[in-house]
Amino acid sequence: xxxxxxxxxxxxxxxxxxxxxxxxxxxNKVLSPKSRQGERELTYESGMExxxxxxxxxxxxxxxxxxxxxxxxxxxxxxxxxxxxxHRLGLLAFIEALIFISILxxxxxxxxxxxxxxxx
Amino acid sequence: xxxxxxxxxxxxxxxxxxxxxxxxxxxxxxxxxxxGLSAGAARLLWLPLPMLLVLVAAVVGVLxxxxxxxxxxxxxxxxxxxxxxxxxxxxQPIADGLKLVFKEDIIPARADGLLFTIGPVLVVxxxxxxxxxxxxxxxxxxxxxxxxxxxxxSLSSIQPxxxxxxxxxxxxxxxxxxxxxxxxxSISYEIPxxxxxxxxxxxxxxxxxxxxxxxxxGAGILSWNIWRQPVGFLIFWICALAECERLPFDLPExxxxxxxxxxxxxxxxxxxxxxxxxxxxxxxxxLLVSVLYLGGWGFPVPxxxxxxxxxxxxxxxxxxxxTGATGIVMTVLKAYLLVFLAILLRWTTPRVRxxxxxxxxxxxxxxxxLVNLLVTAALxxxxxxxxxx
Numbered sequence: 355x356x357x358x359x360x361x362x363x364x365x366x367x368x369x370x371x372x373x374x375x376x377x378x379x380x381x382n383k384v385l386s387p388k389s390r391q392g393e394r395e396l397t398y399e400s401g402m403e404x405x406x407x408x409x410x411x412x413x414x415x416x417x418x419x420x421x422x423x424x425x426x427x428x429x430x431x432x433x434x435x436x437x438x439x440x441h442r443l444g445l446l447a448f449i450e451a452l453i454f455i456s457i458l459x460x461x462x463x464x465x466x467x468x469x470x471x472x473x474x
Numbered sequence: 475x476x477x478x479x480x481x482x483x484x485x486x487x488x489x490x491x492x493x494x495x496x497x498x499x500x501x502x503x504x505x506x507x508x509x510g511l512s513a514g515a516a517r518l519l520w521l522p523l524p525m526l527l528v529l530v531a532a533v534v535g536v537l538x539x540x541x542x543x544x545x546x547x548x549x550x551x552x553x554x555x556x557x558x559x560x561x562x563x564x565x566q567p568i569a570d571g572l573k574l575v576f577k578e579d580i581i582p583a584r585a586d587g588l589l590f591t592i593g594p595v596l597v598v599x600x601x602x603x604x605x606x607x608x609x610x611x612x613x614x615x616x617x618x619x620x621x622x623x624x625x626x627x628s629l630s631s632i633q634p635x636x637x638x639x640x641x642x643x644x645x646x647x648x649x650x651x652x653x654x655x656x657x658x659x660s661i662s663y664e665i666p667x668x669x670x671x672x673x674x675x676x677x678x679x680x681x682x683x684x685x686x687x688x689x690x691x692g693a694g695i696l697s698w699n700i701w702r703q704p705v706g707f708l709i710f711w712i713c714a715l716a717e718c719e720r721l722p723f724d725l726p727e728x729x730x731x732x733x734x735x736x737x738x739x740x741x742x743x744x745x746x747x748x749x750x751x752x753x754x755x756x757x758x759x760x761l762l763v764s765v766l767y768l769g770g771w772g773f774p775v776p777x778x779x780x781x782x783x784x785x786x787x788x789x790x791x792x793x794x795x796x797t798g799a800t801g802i803v804m805t806v807l808k809a810y811l812l813v814f815l816a817i818l819l820r821w822t823t824p825r826v827r828x829x830x831x832x833x834x835x836x837x838x839x840x841x842x843x844l845v846n847l848l849v850t851a852a853l854x855x856x857x858x859x860x861x862x863x
Binding site for chain 1 (some may be wrong): 517521522525526529575576577578579580581582583584585591594595598599602603605606616617618619620624625631642644645646647648649650651654657658661662664665668669672673675676679680681733738739742743744746747828829832833836837840841844847848851852854855858862
C-alpha cells in the first residue's frame with residue numbers, strides 16, 4: 355500500500371473541523387447582545403480592583419519540566435519506527451533499544467538527582 | 475425496501491473486496507460509476523459523507539456525556555439532577571448549548587483580543603481532527619491513514635499550546651497560572667501515554683488503528699490487548715484522564731484555587747468551545763482505550779463462531795450488515811463504559827496536588843512505561859506468536 359494514501363481525507367477533515375469553531379463564533383457574534391460597558395471588561399480578580407497586570411513571576415519549575423519533556427518526547431518519537439519494524443529486526447534491535455533507553459534512564463536519574471523533577 | 479438496498483450494497487461490497495466487513499465506500503463508488511461518474515469524482519462525492527457523520531456522532535456523543543455527567547453526579551450526591559428539559563432532562567445539554575450561543579462575548583479590556591480568540595479554536599480543532607483515525611469497523615473509519623494512532627498523539631500535543639495561549643492572552647493571574655498548569659500537566663503525561671501506545675503498536679506491527687483492532691480479533695474477549703498489556707492499559711487510562719483534565723487531575727481549572735483556571739475570563743461561545751473540546755476529548759480518549767485495549771469493534775465472542783452456529787457464512791450479506799452494526803454498537807458501548815467510569819471517578823476521588831501530579835507522571839508512570847515497553851519487546855522476542863509475530 356502507498357504510504358501516503360488517505361491524506362486527502364485528512365485535508366478535508368481539517369477544513370471541516372476548522373469550520374466548526376469558526377461557524378460557532380460567527381453565530382455567537384450574530385446572535386449575542388452587544389452592550390459595551392466599562393465595568394464588565396475589567397479583569398476578574400475575585401470582585402476586587404485588579405492589582406497590577408498578569409505579567410507576574412511564576413515558578414521556574416514549569417520551565418524545567420518543559421526542558422525534560424523535550425528530551426523524552428524526542429526519545430519517544432525515535433522509538434516509534436523501532437516499534438513498528440521490531441518484528442523484522444529481532445534480537446539485535448532489542449539490544450540496541452535497550453542501550454538507547456538505558457542512556458535515557460541515566461538522563462532521567464540525573465535530572466531526578468539534580469532536583470529537576472522536584473516541585474518546591 | 476431499505477433492507478434490500480442495504481443487502482444489495484453489501485452484495486456489491488463482497489464482490490468488490492476480499493476482506494470481510496462492510497465497505498461502504500467501495501459500494502458507493504461502484505454505484506456512482508454505474509451512474510457514469512469517474513472514480514475520482516465518486517471519491518470526491520464520498521469524502522465529506524463519513525466526515526459529517528463522524529462530526530455529528532462526536533457532537534451527539536458530547537451531548538450524551540454531558541447529560542450522563544449531570545445525571546450520574548446527581549445520583550452520586552443523592553439529587554435528582556436535570557428533569558424538566560425533555561424526558562429525564564435529556565434536552566438539558568442542548569438547552570445549555572443554546573444558552574451559551576446567545577450569551578455576550580466579553581473580551582476583557584486588557585486582554586490580547588486575537589490570541590484570546592485563537593486559544594479556544596486551537597483547543598477544539600485538534601480534538602475534532604483526531605476523530606479521523608477512530609475506527610468503528612473494518613472500513614468504517616474516515617481515513618485509515620498509515621500513521622494512525624501517532625496522528626492522534628501528535629495532534630493532542632497541539633492542545634496545550636491553545637490552553638497556554640488563552641491563559642496568557644486573558645491577562646489575568648488565575649488564567650496565567652491555569653494555562654501554565656495545563657501545559658505542564660499535558661506534557662508530563664504525554665510521554666507515558668505515548669510509551670504505553672508504543673507497546674501496543676509493537677504488538678500489532680502497525681500504527682494504523684484498523685490494524686491494531688484486527689490484531690485483537692480471533693478469540694473474542696480473550697484476544698483483547700488488555701490481557702497482554704494490563705500495565706499499559708492502566709498507564710494509558712491514568713494519562714488519558716490527566717490529558718482530559720478530569721478529576722483527580724483537574725488542577726488547571728481547580729475552582730477552589732484558580733476560579734476556573736485558563737477559562738476564567740471566557741464567556742459565551744468561546745467558553746462553550748472549551749467545554750465542547752474537553753468533552754469531545756473525553757469521549758475520544760474512551761474510544762481510543764476501547765480501540766487499543768478492549769478490541770475496538772470486536773464482539774466478545776468471535777463472529778465466525780456465531781455465524782457458524784446459525785449456519786451462515788461470515789461473508790453472507792446479512793451477516794455482514796449485522797456484524798457492521800454490532801461493531802459500531804460494541805465500540806460505542808465500550809467507550810461509554812469508560813466514560814461512566816471517568817464520571818464516577820470524578821465524583822469519588824479528591825484532587826491531587828501539583829507536586830503529587832508531577833511526581834506521579836515523572837517518577838512513577840514514566841519508568842513503569844519504559845519497563846512495560848522493554849518487557850513487551852522481550853516477550854515478543856520470546857513468544858512471537860502470542861505478541862503479534
